[in-house]
Amino acid sequence: MAGKKQFDMDTVLDAAMVQFWRSGYADTSLDDLSRATGLNRSSIYSSLGDKDTLFLRCLDRYAKRYGDKFDAALSCAAEDPVAAVRAFFDVTLGRIADPAVPDGCLMAQSVMASPALSPSVAEHVKELFGLQRPRLRAALKAGGMSDENAEGFAVHVAAVNQSLAVMGRAGSSPEQLRAIVGVTVDALARALRPLG
Amino acid sequence: MAGKKQFDMDTVLDAAMVQFWRSGYADTSLDDLSRATGLNRSSIYSSLGDKDTLFLRCLDRYAKRYGDKFDAALSCAAEDPVAAVRAFFDVTLGRIADPAVPDGCLMAQSVMASPALSPSVAEHVKELFGLQRPRLRAALKAGGMSDENAEGFAVHVAAVNQSLAVMGRAGSSPEQLRAIVGVTVDALARALRPLG
């Protein structure tokens, strides 16, 4: 059965990430990971490391994948910051609406569960989670916002964006999620057109 | 050692609630609960039921305690809806700042972990979590807001309020948390003074 790796690393990491994403770190056993990836326990250990190591890989994978999408959404911030923030929220709304992927947010639920994680993993989660605010601040400043306003809106938008996953998992409808971001986008549009 | 109950039920329920609040359902073992409450396993079972039953009691206790505070904060909505929403957020900000109580939010983290809970418990969590929105909607309508605006702001405020617990657990400072609610309160003030 062996001699050559019998699996595609990307496929396996995606499957593991989805498993952690759906059930969280504590409620994902190695048997769950084995079932989800199709790999045996010893194959997981030899190829992906122990549970903490694999979890960190999945966190990084998640942060990279959606971080890139967030960056792309915000890339037009200099020309149209309101459209950029709208596109930013659309990344999350699209992810929540995507039936191919769990609802919720791996980062948000890992942060919430951080007291139960090992300290080093918890620290890593918070670092990745904290990347969102500077990303937004830079975009808003590029869009012409003052330092102070950009700081305040950045943390607000990051918070609202994160809340969508919780509200979605709590059963809020897509319309309700759009209403949540609508208030923020309107406030941003007004802050950027103080003369309007 | 026995013949009469050796503990105060309120004290014990508070201790159990705090334990679930700090560590979540999955990462709270009966040994943890036994240590936190000072009660033996069999005493927990005979007096408080099994883990699910006790968890439900703690959820209800949490929802009642803070639900009452939220109601009190919103009671002045008819006269001053902006101050009411500000007071609403202050309940959460005060809770997060209170060192006597864990950061995070028992409801939010239970919702996030709901796929790992038993279906009936998950359903109960979502019901309790969903009480926030109608509470806010009624207050905003009492404050003179249109049905449509009240609905949108209610779900937005509920989302932002929930996000404070996540952001706080992720390490956001009290100033950042205030900035998050500041954007929402400003938007609300503007929506309520369309002629200003």
Added chain:
DNA sequence: CCCATCTTGGACTGATCAGTTCAAGACGTG
């Protein structure tokens, strides 16, 4: 065609989990 190498599957370990059982013993009643 053969052998060294490496993946794989499954069995195993010790720890911990939720939940049960029961004897020991403290209380209140008579």
Added chain:
DNA sequence: CACGTCTTGAACTGATCAGTCCAAGATGGG
């Protein structure tokens, strides 16, 4: 003072956990 009742502590059960180990066997180089 004696007895029934009820709480309590500790031991126990079967399941599941993360992590380890090793024989079986497929592969590719020589």
